Amino acid sequence: MAVKVVLATKNPHKIEEILAILGDIPGIEWLTFRDIPFSDVEEAGETLEENALLKATAVARETGLPALAEDTGLEVEALGGAPGVRSARFAGENKDYRANNERLLELLRGVEDRRARFRTVAVLALPDGRTWMAEGVLEGRIADSPRGEHGFGYDPLFIPEGETRTLAEMPPEEKNRISHRRRALEGIRPALKGLVSPAEA
Numbered sequence: 001m002a003v004k005v006v007l008a009t010k011n012p013h014k015i016e017e018i019l020a021i022l023g024d025i026p027g028i029e030w031l032t033f034r035d036i037p038f039s040d041v042e043e044a045g046e047t048l049e050e051n052a053l054l055k056a057t058a059v060a061r062e063t064g065l066p067a068l069a070e071d072t073g074l075e076v077e078a079l080g081g082a083p084g085v086r087s088a089r090f091a092g093e094n095k096d097y098r099a100n101n102e103r104l105l106e107l108l109r110g111v112e113d114r115r116a117r118f119r120t121v122a123v124l125a126l127p128d129g130r131t132w133m134a135e136g137v138l139e140g141r142i143a144d145s146p147r148g149e150h151g152f153g154y155d156p157l158f159i160p161e162g163e164t165r166t167l168a169e170m171p172p173e174e175k176n177r178i179s180h181r182r183r184a185l186e187g188i189r190p191a192l193k194g195l196v197s198p199a200e201a
């Protein structure tokens with residue numbers, strides 16, 4: 001029988017990317033908020049680590065199933081690491097991607113140092129309180145204007161190191177091969193496999 005694991009996010013873009021990255025693990029049946037309801041978790045933490053832990057442990061407790069959560073931030077060098085943990089609400093409470101991108105470009109107008117990184121912290125939590133955490137980083141820089149239609153959030157403004165295209169100009173398979181999310185989730189893969197066959201973990 002498959003082991004059920006809940007994706008503790010309501011962001012449809014994240015769900016799509018997480019399933020494209022981890023959906024191939026045999027013996028795991030992924031559930032989303034469409035299959036099993038759970039309450040919104042307030043992201044009250046000061047760090048990506050705290051928020052990912054809060055989300056995963058709350059959903060594991062509420063559903064009684066293993067839960068996978070992640071928190072992602074864009075850390076811009078010239079802004080001292082901002083927007084970071086506040087990436088979703090950089091331009092206001094309604095998590096508007098376009099407004100966030102405009103605010104970022106505005107703050108970086110005329111700024112030469114455009115280095116930035118995406119950082120994802122992923123957490124797997126079990127209802128018995130056990131947790132696993134992994135981090136993934138993608139280094140890059142902020143473009144002068146938005147380009148591309150793929151992806152979500154800050155993707156139209158983020159050019160990975162060694163690239164000329166933004167993440168939004170890459171087909172989803174390409175982003176998912178190199179992304180911060182891929183790197184964090186690969187760190188959680190062994191723990192997920194361990195849920196299916198504990199002896200081999």
Ligand code: ITT
Nearest residue numbers: 009010011070071072073087088095152153154155
């Ligand atoms: P959950 O908390 O439900 O997982 P969220 O959208 O609130 O979803 P975060 O708190 O992690 O997620 O918000 C991070 C924000 O950073 C998100 O709203 C996007 O604007 C941006 N973001 C996250 N991952 C991204 C990615 O892969 N590419 C571009 N932008 C991303």
